[in-house]
Amino acid sequence: MSTIGKALTLLDAVSRLEKDVGLTEIARHCGLDKATARRFLVELEKHGFVEQDPETRRYRIGGAPVRLARIREARFPYLSTAAPFVRELAEASGETVHLSEYAAGRLSTILVEDSPRANRVIVDVGSVLPFHATASGLAFLAFCSARQLEDVLSAPLEAFTENTVTSANDLRSLLAETARRGYSVCLQGLESGVISTAAPIKAPNSLPIGTIAVAAPLVRADEATIHRLGSTTAATAKRISEKFFGLEQLAAQPLARRAG
């Protein structure tokens, strides 16, 4: 792998670890030498992608991605367009709703609206969703290109719970059903006691750019409820897509670059 790839993988590792992390732990986690990890961290820090706590000497994600993300959102306002719909669905359903974005071959959680209930599902912002074991992943796979699907199926399907679907054939029939229905249902595929449903947010070329999902504790999710939530979710996804790609058409504003 190239040096850049290794450095970005290290950055990814830092982003996955909870809280701040020390040099040795980062190096171990990436299978890199301590000296190498340190050089990468110094370089990433110079550019603001990580920062080091001057007191504890531990590292965390820095401020530079905030700027890049704001630039991207200004040109491609996926998150901000979807946010009100996510809130609306969370209120309507009373359950935790989360939004994901597809980038670099992965589906990442970029927004979570918690259920107000005491017994609720917790989803972390920034978490990466396994394709075969989450409603979001299934919703994505059911509508993505054959190429992307085969990429996922070519890797082994990890069993997170005893209910995780780990057979490629079972997965394919689940996806066919999802495609027919317009929304996916995942029964405790990643976490026991959690049922979720999701729908793809599609670009005009009909390929999904992300998903919206509702996750409920098993006790509140009987069959009828989950399908009611599923179709609401699919309708919401469609509305997000229309709003977003309606806005997209406008674009193209030649703005001044500076002002004090």
Next chain:
Amino acid sequence: MSTIGKALTLLDAVSRLEKDVGLTEIARHCGLDKATARRFLVELEKHGFVEQDPETRRYRIGGAPVRLARIREARFPYLSTAAPFVRELAEASGETVHLSEYAAGRLSTILVEDSPRANRVIVDVGSVLPFHATASGLAFLAFCSARQLEDVLSAPLEAFTENTVTSANDLRSLLAETARRGYSVCLQGLESGVISTAAPIKAPNSLPIGTIAVAAPLVRADEATIHRLGSTTAATAKRISEKFFGLEQLAAQPLARRAG
């Protein structure tokens, strides 16, 4: 410079260019060979930091920074804490208000709330603010460490307009005045016809982490007005800091890492 540094500099260049950019333009802009630029772009694309439009083959900032930014904001919610105050100040002043964050030795605009007026100042999200020629920069310099100040003063001070302060001595006295007053004033330092005022948002160690600024067209900004706006801005900055670093104390929630 290390390969990583070069790649991140290239990423920065892409982020500064308007819209999507082609390979040759990126390479030229970074002083890199076309082949090298391409290798960097391919590597950055693999990790979602840039994406290539399949049709035009031009490059733009990708989705990966969004995830990283959301993770950072979840742990260090500077932007989301400040946002309501920025809106409030924009409404109260009727002028364009922007928020900046200090990272990697630069002050970057991460939020802009536009004035409702037809004749208003435009500030781009993502723009980098020169320290000596913007109210935000002056507010930062007036309160930052001596080390950081000397770094800025050691570089030549570019003249953006005929009013830009380019003498280190003049700048020092401006900063002394700013420190005394608690807010900075910049008279057409970056763009003719624009007057702005800013105040630092300080961490508990009293070093600034960013700034909040109000920018008004010259015609609406007489001396009394600008000083009234300045003290409101300073008060707002103080409130953001208190809210944010009050919240900081709480922190430390051990969340579950997954849920479908």
Next chain:
DNA sequence: TATTTCGGTTCATTATTTGAACCGTCGCTT
């Protein structure tokens, strides 16, 4: 149709990355 420009690729040359061993410091245990 001729010409330029662009995105992308190749491969011998060159410069950078690598990591085992090392240092000093901190926190813990004995």
Next chain:
DNA sequence: AAGCGACGGTTCAAATAATGAACCGAAATA
């Protein structure tokens, strides 16, 4: 308080990856 182990950080010869001039085909331009 003395000894131990773990940590962050550094060094330099050996190993490996980055580099860029020249090249290709396609598409815009003249």
